[in-house]
Amino acid sequence: MGRMTASTGRRVLLAAPRGYCAGVDRAVIAVEKALEQYGAPVYVRHEIVHNKYVVQTLEKKGAIFVERTEEVPPGNIVMFSAHGVAPVVHEEAQRGRLATIDATCPLVTKVHKEAVRFANDDYDILLIGHEGHEEVIGTSGEAPDHIQLVDGPGDVAKVEVRDPSKVVWLSQTTLSVDETMETVDALKEKFPQLISPPSDDICYATQNRQLAVKQMGAEADLVVVVGSRNSSNSKRLVEVAKLAGARAAYLVDFADEIDEAWLEGVTTVGVTSGASVPEVLVEQVLEWLSQRGFEDVEIVKAAEESITFSLPKELRRDLREEAAALVAERGGAGAGA
16 A cells, blocks of 8 residues: 555545546547537537536536437537447437437447347346446447346346356446445356356446555545545445445535534545546545645555546547538438537
């Protein structure tokens, strides 16, 4: 565990790595680049990432977030979020005469491709994940006739498959490693021939952030996780902190959501942030704590991260012109830029 020199009195343990992962960074930059290149509005189907501050910031720059593809007027640009979408959404965009930018995280795309491959080989696919999460909806849509959702160990009893010798599990990338493996173990008890995917579906960023929290959780009286309530990986960090031994752990979007009562009897505060959280929000939390006597910050370093992803290829084309051409070819008035 990498540390700066220990100090006495009140202190903060700051997790590293924390905040933006490569997939989130790519998606947010993609929206900003699209707005620079093509001008507003650029529509985004669902929140580009699950963070309130990021969404609000991009809205101020001209992004318009919608829940359904049909909400985007013909002749416009729509971007798909980092969580990925089902093939039917691409078809909706085509029918709606929309130019598209796919900002799906490459690690989520990997899971989509695995789902298609196993479905083509006629496997039953058990997708470990949380019902209703955008990533789960997108992955399930790749092979709806072959995929069934398993939302934790409690779901295992009701799982039925056609052939126990042709069963594979995949998972939502933002789950906790421990949570996923608990479900996998239960599935293997029921289906001893269950096949694991060729590579780990839990993304490197999820694993690394959880590892840092595990390392600091046993020493922290309180852990503050910066992240939004619809962020699966941020919520998992709260759970991991408690399991690691923290007396208390809370999820906050902004520093002013911290309750001063949480600090009663506390000498060590752990701070981290989910994979969709910009560092400015963590800095505000550190400043808030500093004003209350928690000035000494020690780094808890669990891993190095150097991975980056290239921007979506669509940003190299003139999408406004493509969108206008779609309207012209298929009829109907565009909404303009």
